[in-house]
Amino acid sequence: MASPDGVADEKSAPAKGEEDFETLKYQLLGPSLLKAGQDAVDQQKVSEIIYNASKGSKFFDHEQERDRNLTVKIERILKEKARLEKLDLSHDLRRADEYLAELELSRDLSQYIVHVDCDAFFAAVEELDRPELKTVPMAVGGGVLSTCNYLARKFGVRSGMAGFVAKKLCPELVLLPQNYEKYTAKAKETRAIMAQYDPLFESASIDEAYLNITAFCAENQLDPEEAVQRMRAEILENTKVSVSAGIAANAKIAKIASNKNKPNGQFRVPNDRTAIMEFMRDLPVRKVNGVGRVFERELDSIGIKTCGDIYPQRALLARLFGEKAFQFLAQCYLGLGRTKIEPVENHERKSVSTETTFHEIGDKEELRKKLRWAAEELEQDLARTQFKGRTVCLKVKLHTFEVLTRQTAPPRAVSQAKDLYAFALPMLIKLEKEIPGMKLRLLGLRVSNLVSTKKVGVNFFGVAAPPKPTPVQPSDQSEALDVNTEHDIGAEEAFENAARQEVQDEMNDLEQLSQEAAGLSVTPAPGSTAADVTEHQPVQWECPICGRPQAPDDRAFNDHVDFCLSKQTIREVVQDSSQEMSAILPSRKRKTSAQQSHTDVDPRQKRLFFS
DNA sequence: GCGGATCAC
DNA sequence: TATGGTGATCCGC
Known part of the structure; x- marks a missing residue:
């Protein structure tokens, strides 16, 4: 890109033409940078390899675009911060302090909450079937890795990473396809044991669960740490997969704690206000569930790296990031989180969706085939989950990786493939008109505003x-x-x-x-x-x-x-x-x-x- | 209510 | 050779 103003411009703006790739490289490192098993890795080198493997691809261009947008957004945030700081913020400060005081009153230290997390779960299950894999770097997944064993992590390989990038980092990496049924079966075994410690435990995902062991500890006269030691030993003994656990007064801290001594370890934050506040003070905000790469950078820009850093900025947060974000951060600072653990069946489903990625397609007829296929998939999922939806949403990802969604509300709840197709096709056609020469790499369908189709049972009366x-x-x-x-x-x-x-x-x-x-x-x-x-x-x-x-x-x-x-x-x-x-x-x-x-x-x- | 964006796993 | 799928939530409009 030539500088229109010649030499003078280059002198006055030396950064021009030599873009700062640090944030982009960091972004390309992926979301699981802070996961266990990365300590001995030369992140600088890994970052270079990933960067070079990605450079020039459409994916890279899109990431670069996103990175630039975020930089602009952060500039706006900083500008707004400077503006606010010239104003009288005593009202905002008082409001923030009132909220913190209110939160403090709600603090509940009476429960023992445990977060259990299986270590490199998919990889661990595969290693059970093929023990020889334990001694080689190995990952599970296709185009994108679901997980990898700890040997692979030594090379900088991580979950969420593109398979071919992982191969660049570790050419001898063994890549296995996913076998979800196998993992589900194994997960069932671990859950059977967890149920003995809390019958109302909450499955957070296939390899994670929250338990409230307060009653169990009381009934068995056990310290929470002993109870969790026992449970972990029992799980390892019976299922041969190791789990890590965090023990704390609420789910948020338990989750963070379960990562502390991974793999095959546990960590407890005592149910004590001072201990909790100290634990949070030096904790990087990124470790908290809900703070991802974007929010991390935004917070970093205003000087918040740890949860302790939140307090001095409390008067600004609601204005800079919105009320919800402020409340969330206030809870992070205080180390508060939910103590209610309940079976996932109690949670109300809000949508059912399906989507698939494919090689770039521009041909209209082919796209319709993909749409039909999505509609059929969704029909099956809706039948399985017993729902119909009052809203149909079409999702497409352009060949540039840009994502677009369009939704419509049929006059009736729908669930059949031909109905889903009938309502989605006009949206696709509209998109084709809006974007001449549209080429897609992903197409998906979602229904929301769900209506249950479960049979209504009729009792004796x-x-x-x-x-x-x-x-x-x-x-x-x-x-x-x-x-x-x-x-x-x-x-x-x-x-x-x-x-x-x-x-x-x-x-x-x-x-x-x-x-x-x-x-x-x-x-x-x-x-x-x-x-x-x-x-x-x-x-x-x-x-x-x-x-x-x-x-x-x-x-x-x-x-x-x-x-x-x-x-x-x-x-x-x-x-x-x-x-x-x-x-x-x-x-x-x-x-x-x-x-x-x-x-x-x-x-x-x-x-x-x-x- | 819609569409984009972020986040978790 | 070539960067996933499912579900949820929040924000700005």
């Missing part, structure tokens, strides 16, 4: 028991659905039973109506409950858009019609690209005989729809 999670938006649902979150209390039983019946009616209603989502489909899903839908009162009104009948005492009906009307736009988009869409999106009012007969088609043949 003919009263429905609602399905566990109730992922519905109160905004466009009848209020009756709210009772799902309440508990069974004797005195109000009759009322609640009636309310539950309403819930079931609504659920079945949704179930039935979503069969004809957007008027696209009249095919009941395999195993549909359409046949056992509760009988309704005679229908008086129908939604003009989707035909949803007004249920008795349906207070949400008007809202629903508004909702449906507002989503009418999707049809306009669809009709906009009518040529392609007409084949798959006939008007609901004119159901073709082909569609009706579709009802009788073997569900397995449904796949033929796309092939």
Whole structure:
């Protein structure tokens, strides 16, 4: 890039033309720089190798772009900081101190929380099957490594790293494909043991879990450290995989602590305020769950490297990073975290998605094939998880690695591949129009605003028991659905039973109506409950858009019609690209005989729809 | 509510 | 030869 102003410019701005690659190199090092097993590694050298392996690729260009954007963002932050510091911040300071005081009051030191983390889990499981792998650097994963053993880490190899980069760092690296079933089976073994220490333990991922061992320690007259020693020994004995653990008063610190003595070790931060504050004071913010590479750099720019550094900056944080970030950092400074550990089944799922990366594709027909495939994948995932979604989101990654998403809200919850496809295709077409010559390397589909399709169980009295999670938006649902979150209390039983019946009616209603989502489909899903839908009162009104009948005492009906009307736009988009869409999106009012007969088609043949 | 961005694993 | 997939959350608009 030539300097337009010649020599003078170069003198006054020596940094020009010689970009600072330090931050970029750091970014390229990847997210797991702080993981265990890296101590003896020459990071400088590793950084060079990664940099050179990546240079010139589209991936590299994209990372460089992101790095530049972040640098600009940080400049803005610094400018804003300088501006704020000229103002009177006593109000912000007082507000921050009030919040810290409030948090302090909520501090709970009564629980013993444990974070258990399997050491190099996938690699460890593979080594069980093939012990000879223990003596060689080895990693699991394809294009990107899932994990690697500690021998590989000595070379600077890390999880999340591209396979070919890892090979540059360590040419003798043994690369194994993932075998997820195998790891799941092994994880099940470890969980069986953890359940003895806390039956309500929380699986954080396939190889991580949180436990509350307060009760176990009390019942067995055991010190938390002894209890965890025992559990780890038991896990190693029975499953032959080693785990590390952190013990603390809350999940946040336990998680950090579990990394302290990895592998095959444990670390405890006592349930003592002073000990906790000291532990946090010198702790790099990056070690806290939730602080990634970007936030780390932003915080570093204003002089925050450790959690102790947060306090002096407390008056500025909300203004610079937002209220949530301030609250998060305040909790980091104080060493506070959640003490509630609960089974993951209690957590309400918010989305179901699928995506795949492939070689660059620009051909429209090929892209549609990919979209069909994604739709079929998602249909299966939705069937497995028993959900439909009221929002469909298309995700694409351009050949430049830029990611775009577009979402739309069908008038009905959808789950079938052809519906997902029908609503996603217009978005894809729109993108193709916006980006001439669009080439993709990834395509994905997600549904959110989920509606459960779990069968509603009916008990002896003919009263429905609602399905566990109730992922519905109160905004466009009848209020009756709210009772799902309440508990069974004797005195109000009759009322609640009636309310539950309403819930079931609504659920079945949704179930039935979503069969004809957007008027696209009249095919009941395999195993549909359409046949056992509760009988309704005679229908008086129908939604003009989707035909949803007004249920008795349906207070949400008007809202629903508004909702449906507002989503009418999707049809306009669809009709906009009518040529392609007409084949798959006939008007609901004119159901073709082909569609009706579709009802009788073997569900397995449904796949033929796309092939 | 939408789209981009960040984060964890 | 050529940098992942799934799910969640937050922010700015």
